[in-house]
Amino acid sequence: MRMNSFKVGGFKVFGDVIEFNMRAGTRNTTHLKENLLERKVNNLIVKNLKSAIIYGGNNTGKSSLLQAIMVMKRIFQVGSLDTFPFDEYKNFSFNNNEIVKFEIDFNCSKDNYVYGMEFKDEKAVGEYLFLNEELLFSRDLNGNLEGDYLDRVEGFKSSLNNLSLNKLVVPYFLKYQKEINGDNHFKIVKDFFNKIIFIDNRRNEYNFDLLMEFINNKHKLNVLNELIKTTELYLEGRTVILEDDLLKDELDEEMIKAKGFKEFRNKDDTNDEIKHLKEALKIRSLYYTKDGKIANKPSILFDSVGTNKFLNLSMAIINALIDEKILLIDEFDSSFHHKLTRTLVILINSKANKNSQFILTSYDVSLLSNQLFRKDQVNFIIRTNTKAEVVSLDDFKANSESDIRNTSNFKKLYLEEKIVPLPNTNIYEVIKEIIKG
Numbered sequence: 358m359r360m361n362s363f364k365v366g367g368f369k370v371f372g373d374v375i376e377f378n379m380r381a382g383t384r385n386t387t388h389l390k391e392n393l394l395e396r397k398v399n400n401l402i403v404k405n406l407k408s409a410i411i412y413g414g415n416n417t418g419k420s421s422l423l424q425a426i427m428v429m430k431r432i433f434q435v436g437s438l439d440t441f442p443f444d445e446y447k448n449f450s451f452n453n454n455e456i457v458k459f460e461i462d463f464n465c466s467k468d469n470y471v472y473g474m475e476f477k478d479e480k481a482v483g484e485y486l487f488l489n490e491e492l493l494f495s496r497d498l499n500g501n502l503e504g505d506y507l508d509r510v511e512g513f514k515s516s517l518n519n520l521s522l523n524k525l526v527v528p529y530f531l532k533y534q535k536e537i538n539g540d541n542h543f544k545i546v547k548d549f550f551n552k553i554i555f556i557d558n559r560r561n562e563y564n565f566d567l568l569m570e571f572i573n574n575k576h577k578l579n580v581l582n583e584l585i586k587t588t589e590l591y592l593e594g595r596t597v598i599l600e601d602d603l604l605k606d607e608l609d610e611e612m613i614k615a616k617g618f619k620e621f622r623n624k625d626d627t628n629d630e631i632k633h634l635k636e637a638l639k640i641r642s643l644y645y646t647k648d649g650k651i652a653n654k655p656s657i658l659f660d661s662v663g664t665n666k667f668l669n670l671s672m673a674i675i676n677a678l679i680d681e682k683i684l685l686i687d688e689f690d691s692s693f694h695h696k697l698t699r700t701l702v703i704l705i706n707s708k709a710n711k712n713s714q715f716i717l718t719s720y721d722v723s724l725l726s727n728q729l730f731r732k733d734q735v736n737f738i739i740r741t742n743t744k745a746e747v748v749s750l751d752d753f754k755a756n757s758e759s760d761i762r763n764t765s766n767f768k769k770l771y772l773e774e775k776i777v778p779l780p781n782t783n784i785y786e787v788i789k790e791i792i793k794g
Contacts, residue, residue: 358549359394359405360683360714361469364460365425367477370418370745372451374458377422379406379714382733382751388763389731392706394714398467405464406734408705408715410689410724411747412771413738414780418745419718422738423555423685429459429474430550436528438479451744456498465545472546474525481522488542496526510540555685556673561662561692564669565597565636571672572597580675581668588700590664593643593651603639663692674701674715681712690721702729725768732763737777748777 359379366374381393381404394405413419432441447457460473471487476498485495485504494504494513500522507514520529527543571577582594641653642660656665670686677684690698698721705715706729725735735750753761753776761770770776 358463358465358545358552358681359396359712361405361462361464363422363426363462364473365422365429365458367448367453367455367457368425368428368446368459369421369448370416370450370740371421371425372448372453372744375745375747377409377411377716377736377747378733378749379409379716380404380733381406381731382749388727389706391708392731392734394710394712396464396467403464405714406731407710407713408702408717408730409734409736410717410719410730411736411738412719412722412725413740417738417740419738420687422747423687423716423718425459426461426553426685427555429461430553432459432474432482433525433528433547433550436525436532437523438476438482441476441479443478461549463549465549468545470542470546470549472527479523482525484526486527486542486546493542494526496522498522552681553683553685554673554677556670556687558666558670558686558688558691561666562669563633563637563640563657563665564672565640567669567672567676568595568597568640570676571595577672577675577679580679581672584671584675584700584704585668588667588697590667591644592660592664593645595656595668596641596643596653597639598641598653600635600639603635663694666692667697671701674705677713677715678704678710683714683716685716687718689717689719690724693721695721695723698724699729706730722768722771725771727763727765727767730767732761735767739777750776 361378361380363377363379364374365371365377392407394407396403396405411419411422428441428446432438447455454477456475456477458473458475460471462469462471464470469487469489472485474482474484476482481498481500483495483497486493492504494502494506494517496502496517500518502514502517516530516534517526520526527546531543531547571581585592585594637657638655640656642656643651643653644659646652660668670689673684673686676682689701698719702724704710705713724730731751732753733749733751737748737750739746739748750761750767761767761776767776772779
């Protein structure tokens with residue numbers, strides 16, 4: 358399963374519907390061909406992007422775009438609008454018809470699916486599903502029905518007529534009805550949403566469960582430790598100790614006291630804070646000592662915030678590559694040296710990626726390189742006083758006024774504002790106001 362595109366409108370900063378594309382677009386299919394996922398459909402080669410990166414100023418809508426995908430997934434999983442916070446998520450910045458719209462286009466094997474929903478309040482939700490451009494069903498906000506299933510599937514129309522307008526059709530059938538004449542198209546939609554995972558890389562936290570998954574999977578742990586060894590983190594690997602060993606361990610008592618962990622062993626184990634602390638202290642990093650031996654040290658005490666974030670993100674990326682997921686990463690470069698982010702981009706776009714996709718938001722202009730990304734993988738969100746839109750670098754053609762080619766210096770053109778305008782602040786007015794005061 359691979360994402361082709363995602364559309365959103367009426368959500369947060371997006372008034373009019375915008376489209377974000379994961380299809381290969383650029384005509385130069387030989388440039389960084391390894392960055393593409395290919396499949397054969399009816400003697401044609403269909404190409405999708407392994408990854409896409411999104412740039413834009415603060416508060417332009419980068420995070421909102423990823424959030425929109427996850428909100429659509431959550432609405433689907435709930436099966437209604439019961440948990441949708443209209444005041445927080447509904448567009449209020451730009452003119453629109455107040456209808457929130459989500460649409461996701463994806464393929465599964467040789468079939469192409471387009472699934473969408475729209476609503477303006479909690480009273481009704483419209484929904485539709487296309488298979489290879491054939492409308493299987495649609496129900497609008499007034500309950501009007503169309504599609505092949507209405508005539509072909511016995512009882513489908515009557516079930517929809519009896520279904521409340523604030524409930525989604527596909528989740529309802531998956532939960533309460535049998536398969537539709539042997540078709541499993543509804544289940545495929547569910548399976549696709551289950552592939553999508555989101556990471557907010559701004560957060561500093563220890564993912565103990567994820568590390569335990571790696572500890573118990575020799576292949577994944579070998580990959581992680583190989584990554585650790587081949588990057589300049591000055592570590593030899595990661596491991597986890599048992600709780601019994603933790604209670605026997607001297608640790609570094611002065612360090613524990615300094616960090617506010619004093620007497621944590623004697624506190625109530627039902628306290629969530631203490632539970633999380635114990636889990637964090639079990640996570641160990643392997644360091645060389647001055648006598649050449651290996652010592653394990655509590656990661657929470659000895660590793661930098663950036664190191665811990667890098668390893669947590671690395672595990673998520675390795676998981677996505679092995680388990681063929683679609684991973685959305687907000688602020689991909691947060692707390693990382695640019696060499697580390699570059700390393701992860703190379704991994705994401707490598708031949709190790711057989712059927713996974715990654716969507717990244719970033720401020721790191723060092724990643725704007727034609728050695729890392731194709732033109733069709735680079736996107737910008739532009740926000741003005743009237744709208745927000747997504748612009749692909751592939752929209753800027755060679756031999757045009759912009760003349761941006763696959764071989765162009767993307768970073769230089771971006772910083773020179775030859776692609777999109779950059780955020781601007783007249784800081785001298787601020788200085789004058791301080792002096793005035």
